[in-house]
Amino acid sequence: MAKGDIRTYNEDGVWKSKVDGSSRAAHTGGTKAEQSATGQRMAQERGVEHIITKLDGTVGEKNSYGNDPHPPKG
Numbered sequence: 001m002a003k004g005d006i007r008t009y010n011e012d013g014v015w016k017s018k019v020d021g022s023s024r025a026a027h028t029g030g031t032k033a034e035q036s037a038t039g040q041r042m043a044q045e046r047g048v049e050h051i052i053t054k055l056d057g058t059v060g061e062k063n064s065y066g067n068d069p070h071p072p073k074g
Helices: 032-046
Strands: 006-011 014-019 049-053 059-064
Touching: 006 032, 014 032, 032 049
Parallel strands: 006 049
Antiparallel strands: 006 014, 049 059
């Protein structure tokens, strides 16, 4: 994953969104859906990938909002 992508994850029962490479979360609290929406907005503003993890820490979903090296053909 590239530095600067947005990750939404659960840590100690709290959902958080942070920029990869950062030491602290940019936003915390709320439900998974609320943090996912926050992370999505952050990723769209930055034109990066948004990674949403499951409770067990595995990747549940990935969405790209720019800089796709191989966009799909129409």
